[in-house]
Amino acid sequence: xxxxxxxxxxxxxxxxxxxxxxxxxxxxxxxxxxxxxxxxxxxxxxxxxxxxxxxxxxxxxxxxxxxxxxxxxxxxxxxxxxxxxxxxxxxxxxxxxxxxxxxxxxxxxxxxxxxxxxxxxxxxxxxxxxxxxxxxxxxxxxxxxxxxxxxxxxxxxxxxxxxxxxxxxxxxxxxxxxxxxxxxxxxxxxxxxxxxxxxxxxxxxxxxxxxxxxxxxxxxxxxxxxxxxxxxxxxxxxxxxxxxxxxxxxxxxxxxxxxxxxxxxxxxxxxxxxxxxxxxxxxxxxxxxxxxxxxxxxxxxxxxxxxxxxxxxxxxxxxxxxxxxxxxxxxxxxxxxxxxxxxxxxxxxxxxxxxxxxxxxxxxxxxxxxxxxxxxxxxxxxxxxxxxxxxxxxxxxxxxxxxxxxxxxxxxxxxxxxxxxxxxxxxx
Amino acid sequence: xxxxxxxxxxxxxxxxxxxxxxxxxxxxxxxxxxxxxxxxxxxxxxxxxxxxxxxxxxxxxxxxxxxxxxxxxxxxxxxxxxxxxxxxxxxxxxxxxxxxxxxxxxxxxxxxxxxxxxxxxxxxxxxxxxxxxxxxxxxxxxxxxxxxxxxxxxxxxxxxxx
Numbered sequence: 043x044x045x046x047x048x049x050x051x052x053x054x055x056x057x058x059x060x061x062x063x064x065x066x067x068x069x070x071x072x073x074x075x076x077x078x079x080x081x082x083x084x085x086x087x088x089x090x091x092x093x094x095x096x097x098x099x100x101x102x103x104x105x106x107x108x109x110x111x112x113x114x115x116x117x118x119x120x121x122x123x124x125x126x127x128x129x130x131x132x133x134x135x136x137x138x139x140x141x142x143x144x145x146x147x148x149x150x151x152x153x154x155x156x157x158x159x160x161x162x163x164x165x166x167x168x169x170x171x172x173x174x175x176x177x178x179x180x181x182x183x184x185x186x187x188x189x190x191x192x193x194x195x196x197x198x199x200x201x202x203x204x205x206x207x208x209x210x211x212x213x214x215x216x217x218x219x220x221x222x223x224x225x226x227x228x229x230x231x232x233x234x235x236x237x238x239x240x241x242x243x244x245x246x247x248x249x250x251x252x253x254x255x256x257x258x259x260x261x262x263x264x265x266x267x268x269x270x271x272x273x274x275x276x277x278x279x280x281x282x283x284x285x286x287x288x289x290x291x292x293x294x295x296x297x298x299x300x301x302x303x304x305x306x307x308x309x310x311x312x313x314x315x316x317x318x319x320x321x322x323x324x325x326x327x328x329x330x331x332x333x334x335x336x337x338x339x340x341x342x343x344x345x346x347x348x349x350x351x352x353x354x355x356x357x358x359x360x361x362x363x364x365x366x367x368x369x370x371x372x373x374x375x376x377x378x379x380x381x382x383x384x385x386x387x388x389x390x391x392x393x394x395x396x397x398x399x400x401x402x403x404x405x406x407x408x409x410x411x412x413x414x415x416x417x418x419x420x421x422x423x424x425x426x427x428x429x430x431x432x433x434x435x436x437x438x439x440x441x442x443x444x445x446x447x448x449x450x451x452x453x454x455x456x457x458x459x460x461x462x463x464x465x466x467x468x469x470x
Numbered sequence: 471x472x473x474x475x476x477x478x479x480x481x482x483x484x485x486x487x488x489x490x491x492x493x494x495x496x497x498x499x500x501x502x503x504x505x506x507x508x509x510x511x512x513x514x515x516x517x518x519x520x521x522x523x524x525x526x527x528x529x530x531x532x533x534x535x536x537x538x539x540x541x542x543x544x545x546x547x548x549x550x551x552x553x554x555x556x557x558x559x560x561x562x563x564x565x566x567x568x569x570x571x572x573x574x575x576x577x578x579x580x581x582x583x584x585x586x587x588x589x590x591x592x593x594x595x596x597x598x599x600x601x602x603x604x605x606x607x608x609x610x611x612x613x614x615x616x617x618x619x620x621x622x623x624x625x626x627x628x629x630x631x632x
Binding site for chain 1: 486540541545546548549551565572578580
């Protein structure tokens with residue numbers, strides 16, 4: 043294990059010569075570097091901060107201490123979701139005291155110079171990180187997208203560490219910042235699956251869920267995805283893999299920037315393990331995402347991670363000429379940036395006419411928004427399906443976007459008989 | 471490295487977060503995520519799939535092979551320190567930056583230190599549940615700044631102060 047070498051500027055921050063906020067932030071970065079065995083720190087060009095979601099008093103105490111000490115971010119910094127939809131505050135159903143603290147937390151991060159983007163999909167904002175760029179991103183789905191799809195480099199930064207990286211502009215030279223930790227380790231071969239399956243949006247969160255559970259914290263390589271696979275599908279795949287496992291980077295051969303060939307993805311070495319993905323394994327992962335066998339449909343939630351403009355358009359097309367059943371709430375989550383763009387393209391009117399509630403700045407699984415949690419909620423998100431039962435006490439049915447829309451309209455869970463036909467066997 | 475003198479063993483480790491602590495060992499055979507796995511209000515392991523579900527970490531010298539899971543564990547750990555339900559110290563087999571960050575921020579905010587020390591496998595596996603452990607971890611960054619004393623007789627009442 044190498045000793046940590048700090049630059050004179052790093053030492054200055056650590057000594058407090060550049061102020062109390064820089065001292066505290068650098069102390070955290072240095073402790074992380076030592077825990078990771080890093081021999082130096084790296085500059086980052088930007089940060090994405092996840093600490094603006096209220097997790098208890100300690101989150102607020104930290105932000106207050108940093109803001110009082112004069113903390114300002116040194117690099118352009120975007121913000122992840124908070125606990126409140128600041129554009130539609132009436133959606134929040136929690137207690138006012140928690141709401142006030144959550145609001146204060148969000149305000150403090152903006153006061154420290156972060157941009158009020160309030161989205162878990164910062165890669166859907168203009169000016170994205172480029173290949174090879176070192177950044178400090180929080181939020182597991184954003185991390186995996188930045189590393190895998192953009193080819194930027196970020197380790198997994200969580201609460202406190204994200205702001206400390208933004209305030210110092212420095213991170214440990216460790217983990218996914220380094221070539222050797224970006225080597226593919228577990229090879230997933232998809233050649234045993236019916237090709238029609240790879241044309242379904244709903245396949246990608248299921249595949250990601252399966253891959254994350256098998257890979258754990260190792261780097262998965264997927265062989266057999268079509269070269270034309272959309273960013274929205276890769277987003278769903280990565281978010282799911284970061285939910286069921288600790289995946290911060292995946293490679294898709296012929297698709298993602300560091301994997302033009304299988305050999306590139308593996309950095310010229312053999313894989314540590316090979317997994318041939320079978321139809322049965324896909325069916326099992328799909329079924330694991332559904333925790334409810336029956337019960338009245340209370341709500342539908344889509345947009346975890348936040349919807350892209352293309353996804354809002356797809357939702358608008360599916361809802362055209364329909365109305366959500368009066369017994370069902372339909373929530374669609376996105377960022378205020380995408381909201382503005384979708385509005386300018388006329389994509390919001392069909393959603394409003396159909397009775398969909400658009401949620402921005404937050405997400406329905408991290409904060410009390412749903413009116414009723416005693417029935418079944420349907421979602422097309424593996425991440426929502428995984429976390430909502432514990433967070434909200436709901437039971438979940440996982441389905442395609444089309445299944446979600448038609449179920450919401452009919453007021454009961456509707457299944458597309460064709461969707462998984464290629465897998466064979468019955469579904470519950 | 472293990473110096474056996476009477477009923478005590480002295481072990482050396484690497485300091486990740488400096489401080490002194492004493493308490494009874496609580497050995498977690500598997501990694502634990504504080505986020506979703508520990509209730510900061512009580513210090514109890516609430517992850518039902520964890521083999522030590524139901525155990526209370528408060529005031530214990532917790533031995534854990536590694537951290538696991540969500541990076542929001544930093545905030546949950548700091549919240550446990552704020553509420554006085556945190557472990558007395560953490561002894562790890564693999565370094566865990568997420569818990570280190572939580573411990574440092576909690577120390578800065580609340581002035582309470584939970585030292586974090588990395589042990590070699592031989593030393594780590596030599597400590598058994600319930601043994602009385604005293605540690606003095608200094609010199610963050612050096613390879614052997616932490617000294618850990620373990621009482622070999624698993625007596626039920628701790629020597630001296632609580």
